Amino acid sequence: MQAVIAVILGIFGTAFFGLLFQWVDRLVTARIQWRKGPPIYQPLADILKLLGKETVVSERASVGWFLLAPVLGFTGVCVAACILWAALLNPQPDSGFVGDLIVVVYFLIFPSLALILGASASGNPYAAVGASREMKLVIAYELPFILAMVPPILKANLSLKLTDIVQAQSDGVTLASVGGFLAFLCMLAAVQAKLGVVPFDQAEAETELTGGAIVEYSGPALAMIRLTRGMLLFLLPLFVITVFWGGVHFSGWGWLTSPLKFIVLLVVIVLMRNTSPRLRIDQAMRFFWFIVGPIAVAAAFISVYHHGML
Amino acid sequence: MSVVERMKLWGLKKSPWVYHLNTGACNNCDIEILELLTPRFDVERLGVLLAPSPRHADALLVTGICTKQARPRLQEIYRQTPKPCLVVCIGACACTGGIFHDGWHFDGPVDEAIREVDPDAMIIYIPGCPPKPEAMIATIAKALGDL
Numbered sequence: 001m002q003a004v005i006a007v008i009l010g011i012f013g014t015a016f017f018g019l020l021f022q023w024v025d026r027l028v029t030a031r032i033q034w035r036k037g038p039p040i041y042q043p044l045a046d047i048l049k050l051l052g053k054e055t056v057v058s059e060r061a062s063v064g065w066f067l068l069a070p071v072l073g074f075t076g077v078c079v080a081a082c083i084l085w086a087a088l089l090n091p092q093p094d095s096g097f098v099g100d101l102i103v104v105v106y107f108l109i110f111p112s113l114a115l116i117l118g119a120s121a122s123g124n125p126y127a128a129v130g131a132s133r134e135m136k137l138v139i140a141y142e143l144p145f146i147l148a149m150v151p152p153i154l155k156a157n158l159s160l161k162l163t164d165i166v167q168a169q170s171d172g173v174t175l176a177s178v179g180g181f182l183a184f185l186c187m188l189a190a191v192q193a194k195l196g197v198v199p200f201d202q203a204e205a206e207t208e209l210t211g212g213a214i215v216e217y218s219g220p221a222l223a224m225i226r227l228t229r230g231m232l233l234f235l236l237p238l239f240v241i242t243v244f245w246g247g248v249h250f251s252g253w254g255w256l257t258s259p260l261k262f263i264v265l266l267v268v269i270v271l272m273r274n275t276s277p278r279l280r281i282d283q284a285m286r287f288f289w290f291i292v293g294p295i296a297v298a299a300a301f302i303s304v305y306h307h308g309m310l
Numbered sequence: 311m312s313v314v315e316r317m318k319l320w321g322l323k324k325s326p327w328v329y330h331l332n333t334g335a336c337n338n339c340d341i342e343i344l345e346l347l348t349p350r351f352d353v354e355r356l357g358v359l360l361a362p363s364p365r366h367a368d369a370l371l372v373t374g375i376c377t378k379q380a381r382p383r384l385q386e387i388y389r390q391t392p393k394p395c396l397v398v399c400i401g402a403c404a405c406t407g408g409i410f411h412d413g414w415h416f417d418g419p420v421d422e423a424i425r426e427v428d429p430d431a432m433i434i435y436i437p438g439c440p441p442k443p444e445a446m447i448a449t450i451a452k453a454l455g456d457l
Contacts, residue, residue: 026354035352042357045324049368052318054392056365210362218365218392 006089006098010082018230019043021266025233028270043230050223058216060123069118070217070224076110077231083107084238087162088248100160101149104239108194111228112138115196115203115213122216130212133281134203137193140288141200145190147296148183151303152243155180166247173246179303184244186296188265189288191236192272195229199276200284237265322368322394323454325357329367329391333384333420335374339401339440343371351443356451369396369450375403375410376418384420385427396453397424397433400446405435 022043030037057063083099112134119131153160155177156168174180193200204212214225241248241261248258279287311319330343346353347360361367364387376384388397397420402408404420417423424431434453436446 030352030354034349036355037352038354038357042325045321045357047321048317049321049325052321053368053394056390056392206362211366215363216365222366 002090003086003098006086007082009089010085011078013085014077014081014231014234015227017234018227018232019047021233022230024266025270025273028267029274032274043226047223047227050218050226051220053219055219055221058123061216062121062123065121066118066216067221069114069121070221070228072117073111073114073228074224074231076107076114077228077235080104080107080110080239081231081235084162084235084242087166087242088238090163099162101153101162101165101243102160104162105146105149108232108236108239109138109142111232112194115225118217119203119213124216126209126211126215127213130203130205130209130215133205134196134213136281136285137200137203140285141190141193141292144186144288144292144296145194147293147300148186148190149243150296150300151177151180151183154303154307162242165243169246174244177303177306179299179301179306180244182295182299182302184240186292186299187240187244188268188272189292191240192269193284193288194236195232195269197269197273199272199279201278202281202284205278233266233269234262237262237269240265319457323457325359326368326396326450326454327359327361327366328369328371328398329361329364329387330371331364331373331384331387333372333374333380333404333418334377334415335401335403339373339404342440342443342446343373343400345443346446351447353447356447358450364391367391367395369398371398371400372404372420373400375407375413375416376420376423377415378417379415381417381423384423388424388427388431394432397421397431398446398450398453399433399435401441402437402439405437408439 020040020043023038023040026042027037055067057066083104086098116131116134116138119127119134152165152169152174155174156165159165159168175184196203202212204214209215214222217225238248241258245261248254248261250258330340332340345351346358364370370388370391372384374380388395399405399420403410404418407416407419410416421431421433421435424433432453434449436449438445
């Protein structure tokens with residue numbers, strides 16, 4: 001029963017909050033630019049409209065892979081969402097195994113891989129450039145992203161279970177330690193790149209690649225890609241909160257603090273997106289390898305020292 | 311009308327993404343289109359977004375007389391746009407040819423070029439040289455209301 005609830009909430013709840021977050025993102029962007037912004041149902045209207053449209057597939061495209069890629073990305077996000085919600089709904093450490101940190105990290109790479117696959121299969125030169133940029137970006141941000149998990153894992157006594165990580169933070173969140181905070185900052189940069197928003201939207205780059213990786217998609221396939229994006233916009237903050245910020249609680253003060261954590265993370269993402277220009281792909285790689293990467297390594301060493309393992 | 315069709319139509323009315331296509335305009339209508347996206351008019355509040363590729367578009371905003379060079383490209387772009395899609399002829403030139411209707415390079419007007427590809431195309435006309443952004447918003451709103 002618990003599993004069924006987790007799956008239903010994981011998919012529909014994440015989709016609902018994802019679309020809501022997409023609306024908040026667009027509204028805040030509009031307000032920053034002194035515009036009025038779209039109404040609350042806008043992301044839903046976009047999805048419904050795209051579902052009702054024709055799917056055009058290019059002659060040179062490899063049809064099967066082209067249409068399968070958005071489904072793969074969507075599936076990955078759904079599975080990651082279910083695992084996270086299951087850990088949320090049943091935080092007792094003795095609950096059965098539903099998947100740990102490593103599984104979630106794997107499934108969170110799915111949307112990027114699916115984007116690369118779909119773009120390469122589309123037969124469009126712009127999409128090919130977009131795919132190669134997305135590939136470089138994944139290579140650049142995955143290492144800091146995974147290294148940033150070291151402090152939370154150490155805090156949970158080398159346990160990779162999400163429930164253990166949340167439980168270990170009941171006497172103080174990972175974010176509060178020096179190593180944890182540095183890792184959290186690295187995580188924020190990686191989240192920005194995972195979401196594919198400015199300054200790391202090189203793969204799409206509307207102004208130079210006219211949509212890049214998603215240029216050939218239309219109709220339901222594009223709807224699925226947009227829904228995946230929306231779900232990620234909710235899921236990645238949820239993941240960061242679970243790993244670094246004590247998780248989400250629905251009792252007492254939890255009703256107030258849990259939404260607040262989401263709002264803070266979303267505001268950071270939206271503000272970064274609106275106040276920075278797009279980096280060139282080589283600048284983005286240099287940023288992740290030579291700035292974020294060393295900080296993540298330092299964070300890992302600091303927390304190893306802190307936990308007395310050095 | 312079934313529920314599914316009604317939802318599709320609602321989506322189409324509430325989120326028309328536009329693709330901007332110049333088929334030989336003097337750039338004046340294009341400037342007025344860009345006005346639409348600025349904070350003063352902000353068409354995003356009506357769900358309108360500027361699509362980077364015709365694949366994502368629901369409406370083609372066509373400006374300019376259809377020149378001999380532009381005609382096959384206009385037709386190809388119309389074919390590449392997923393249906394249902396609207397064609398919006400913006401400005402006197404796109405609607406009729408305007409003062410260039412005698413020009414040697416004139417091969418339009420736009421609606422004829424589109425009808426050659428698809429006789430049932432949904433075409434909207436916004437006359438003016440250039441039309442005001444308010445006129446464009448009013449016309450597109452009326453057209454979407456009539457869908």
